Amino acid sequence: MTAQETLGVRISDDALAIACGADDVAAAFARAGCTVERVSSWGMHWLEPLAEIDGMGFGPLEPDDIAAVLAGTSPKAIGRIEDHPFIARQQRFTFARAGKTRPLSLDDYAATGGWQGLEKARLLGPEATIAEVTQSGLRGRGGAGFPAGIKWTTVARAGAAQKYVVCNADEGDSATFADRMVMEGDPFMLIEGMAIAALAVGATRGYVYIRSEYPHAIAKMQAAIRASAHLVQPFVLEVRVGAGAYVCGEETSLLNSLEGKRGEVRAKPPLPALEGLFGKPTVVNNVLTLAAVPWILANGAQAYADVGFGRSRGTMPVQLAGNVRHGGLFEVGFGITLGELVNEIGGGTASGRPVRAVQVGGPLGAYHPPADFHLPFDYEAFAAADGLIGHAGLTVFDDSADMSAQARFAMSFCAAESCGKCTPCRIGSTRGVELIDRIRARSGRGADRVETLPQMHNARKGPRSLAEEITLLEDLCETMKFGSLCALGGFTPYPVLSALKHWPQDFGAAGQAQEAAE
Amino acid sequence: MMERLNQIIAAHAGREGPLLPILHDVQAEFGHVSEDAIRQIAQGLNLSRAEVHGVVSFYHDFHDHADPRPVLKLCRAEACQARGVEALAAALPAQDRVKVETVYCLGLCSVGPSALVDGKPHARLNSAKLNALVEALA
Known part of the structure; x- marks a missing residue:
C-alpha cells in the first residue's frame, strides 16, 4: 500500500x-x-x-x-x-491552465506564467499596453464583438479623477459557462486582466459583477481577490453579486445595478466609456475579454493575431452544451465550422438521434439547421447568416425538438426578463407569446371589441388567417429588432425568426417549405 | 429586527452603491424584504421609499413575503430543455413543502438537467434523482 x-x-x-x-x-x-x-x-x-x-x-x-x-x-x-x-485539437490560450492548477494557489499561478502580462504592462506603460491589445485584434467576447483596444483608448483619453474597470460576469445565457470556468478555475487570470486594464486606462477601482446563480464562482473570486490584493495594488477590486435579473448582463443595466438602482437599460450615448459607473469613465468588458489580456501581453499581440479568421482574431472558448454527446469547453481559433464543432468534436447528440437545430449564442441567438453547418465561426459570417456568435455557447437539439415551442420560449423569456424601459421589448414580447400561442393552437383570431366598434371604419371585421398571423409575427419581430433599446428586445427576434424560417412546418405552414434539416 | 437592520445598513453604508449588498443581506437574514425594512433602508440611505421599493420589486432574488419552505432551483433554460427538463418538471408532483423555483441557467449546460439546492449543484438529473432531491428537502 x-x-x-x-x-x-x-x-x-x-x-x-x-x-x-x-x-x-x-x-x-x-x-x-x-x-x-x-x-x-x-x-x-x-x-x-x-x-x-x-x-x-x-x-x-x-x-x-x-x-x-x-x-x-x-x-x-x-x-x-x-x-x-x-x-x-484545441488551441488553449485563455484556458491554458485548465485542469492543471489549483484555482486558488498563487504558487501554481506564478509557476505557470501568471503575472507576466501585468509585469509587461507595467514595463510598457499605459499607451503601449493599449497598443498591444489593439494590435492583437481582441474583440469583446460578451457578444457584441467591439474591439477592446478602442474601448480602452476612449476611457484612457477621458479626463476624470476617478475611472472604473467593471467585469461583466453576469453570464446568464443558457449554454454558456466559460465565464464560470474562468472564475472558478483560474480567478487570478481574470484579476490580472482587470489589473492590466486598470493600468492602461488609469482606473483605480474595479468591480466584478457576478450573477447570484454562481455561488461557487462568487466564493472563489472573493478569495482570489483577497489573496492577490497586494499584487495588483494600487488597483482595488471588489465582487458584487447580481440579484437574478438576466438583463443585467447588458452593460448599462449592469452599471445601474452596481449603483444600486433598478437594472434598467440606459440609452446610449453617452457611452459607458465616457459616462459609466457613477457617471465616470468606465471600461466594461466580459470575463473572457479581460481573461484573454494577460496572455496577449505576455506572448505579444502578434502571436494572438496570428490565430483566427477574417476580422475575428485569436481564439474563442466555444461551449458545447445541450443535447450533445461530448459537451464541454473547446477553445479554438476562429474559423472552425459549426458542423465540425457539433459533429466531430461534440460527437452529435447525446440521445443518439439526429441533430435538428443548434442554437448559437444563447437565448438571443438564432437556431441553425444542419444546412448551416458549413458556417465558419466568425462574427461576420454568422451575422451574414442572420445569426450571431454571442458568447459562443452552442445548444444542440435533437429531432424531438418542437421549434415553435422554442420560439414561444424565446418570447416568454424576453417577457419575463424585460427591464420594462422600452415598449417594443416590454409589450412586444408579451404580444409575441400570445401570437405564437394562437399560431400553435391554429385558433386564429377574430375581430376584437375595439375593432368591431362602429367608429372603427377601417378596422377589419373578419378573423385572421394563419398566414396573416405569421406575417404579423414577422412584423412584430421587425419592430422589436429595430425599436428596442438593447439586445434583449433587439435580438429576441433571432431565435423566433430563425425557427420560423427553417422549420415553418412547426408553425403549421405545411407544404410551404421543405424541412431545411438534413 | 430594527436593530439588526440598522447593523446591516451601517455595515454597507460606506460602500459605493450600497443598496444591493444591503438587500442581499436583508433577504438572507429575514427571508424577505418587508415594507418596514424598505422604510428603514430608505431612511438610512436617504432615498425615497419608492426608489427602494422599485429596486426590491425589480430583482427576482428579493421577495416581499417570506416563504419558509426550502427551495430547489431547477434550471429550465434552453440547454436543459434540450436535455429533457420540461418532461421532468411536468412529471414532478405538486409540492407544498418544497418550493421548486425556476431559474434560467446555472452554467451546467453540458450536463443538465441541473438544480441548485442550498448552494450545492446537482446535474444529470432524471426523474428518480429529482424526486429524491425534493423528498430529502420535504
Whole structure:
C-alpha cells in the first residue's frame, strides 16, 4: 500500500464537477489513502468527475469505481488526458491552465506564467499596453464583438479623477459557462486582466459583477481577490453579486445595478466609456475579454493575431452544451465550422438521434439547421447568416425538438426578463407569446371589441388567417429588432425568426417549405 | 429586527452603491424584504421609499413575503430543455413543502438537467434523482 499512500490524484472542484459528484469521488480516493488535489476542470464535461493520476485520466467516476482505478483495471481509463483528441485539437490560450492548477494557489499561478502580462504592462506603460491589445485584434467576447483596444483608448483619453474597470460576469445565457470556468478555475487570470486594464486606462477601482446563480464562482473570486490584493495594488477590486435579473448582463443595466438602482437599460450615448459607473469613465468588458489580456501581453499581440479568421482574431472558448454527446469547453481559433464543432468534436447528440437545430449564442441567438453547418465561426459570417456568435455557447437539439415551442420560449423569456424601459421589448414580447400561442393552437383570431366598434371604419371585421398571423409575427419581430433599446428586445427576434424560417412546418405552414434539416 | 437592520445598513453604508449588498443581506437574514425594512433602508440611505421599493420589486432574488419552505432551483433554460427538463418538471408532483423555483441557467449546460439546492449543484438529473432531491428537502 505504500505506493498508494503517496499516489497523487487530481480532481476538479469546479461547480460542474461537484454537481456530477466530484466531492464524493475525491473523498473515496482520500479514504483509500491517496493525496487528493482539487484543481480546475479540463472542460471535458461528459467525463466529469474526471480523476487524473500521473497524467492519465479516468472518468466519469463514481465512488465505487475507485478500487478498479487503483488496481489499474478500470474500464473508465481514457489514457493520457493531454493526448485526448478533445484536448489535443484545441488551441488553449485563455484556458491554458485548465485542469492543471489549483484555482486558488498563487504558487501554481506564478509557476505557470501568471503575472507576466501585468509585469509587461507595467514595463510598457499605459499607451503601449493599449497598443498591444489593439494590435492583437481582441474583440469583446460578451457578444457584441467591439474591439477592446478602442474601448480602452476612449476611457484612457477621458479626463476624470476617478475611472472604473467593471467585469461583466453576469453570464446568464443558457449554454454558456466559460465565464464560470474562468472564475472558478483560474480567478487570478481574470484579476490580472482587470489589473492590466486598470493600468492602461488609469482606473483605480474595479468591480466584478457576478450573477447570484454562481455561488461557487462568487466564493472563489472573493478569495482570489483577497489573496492577490497586494499584487495588483494600487488597483482595488471588489465582487458584487447580481440579484437574478438576466438583463443585467447588458452593460448599462449592469452599471445601474452596481449603483444600486433598478437594472434598467440606459440609452446610449453617452457611452459607458465616457459616462459609466457613477457617471465616470468606465471600461466594461466580459470575463473572457479581460481573461484573454494577460496572455496577449505576455506572448505579444502578434502571436494572438496570428490565430483566427477574417476580422475575428485569436481564439474563442466555444461551449458545447445541450443535447450533445461530448459537451464541454473547446477553445479554438476562429474559423472552425459549426458542423465540425457539433459533429466531430461534440460527437452529435447525446440521445443518439439526429441533430435538428443548434442554437448559437444563447437565448438571443438564432437556431441553425444542419444546412448551416458549413458556417465558419466568425462574427461576420454568422451575422451574414442572420445569426450571431454571442458568447459562443452552442445548444444542440435533437429531432424531438418542437421549434415553435422554442420560439414561444424565446418570447416568454424576453417577457419575463424585460427591464420594462422600452415598449417594443416590454409589450412586444408579451404580444409575441400570445401570437405564437394562437399560431400553435391554429385558433386564429377574430375581430376584437375595439375593432368591431362602429367608429372603427377601417378596422377589419373578419378573423385572421394563419398566414396573416405569421406575417404579423414577422412584423412584430421587425419592430422589436429595430425599436428596442438593447439586445434583449433587439435580438429576441433571432431565435423566433430563425425557427420560423427553417422549420415553418412547426408553425403549421405545411407544404410551404421543405424541412431545411438534413 | 430594527436593530439588526440598522447593523446591516451601517455595515454597507460606506460602500459605493450600497443598496444591493444591503438587500442581499436583508433577504438572507429575514427571508424577505418587508415594507418596514424598505422604510428603514430608505431612511438610512436617504432615498425615497419608492426608489427602494422599485429596486426590491425589480430583482427576482428579493421577495416581499417570506416563504419558509426550502427551495430547489431547477434550471429550465434552453440547454436543459434540450436535455429533457420540461418532461421532468411536468412529471414532478405538486409540492407544498418544497418550493421548486425556476431559474434560467446555472452554467451546467453540458450536463443538465441541473438544480441548485442550498448552494450545492446537482446535474444529470432524471426523474428518480429529482424526486429524491425534493423528498430529502420535504
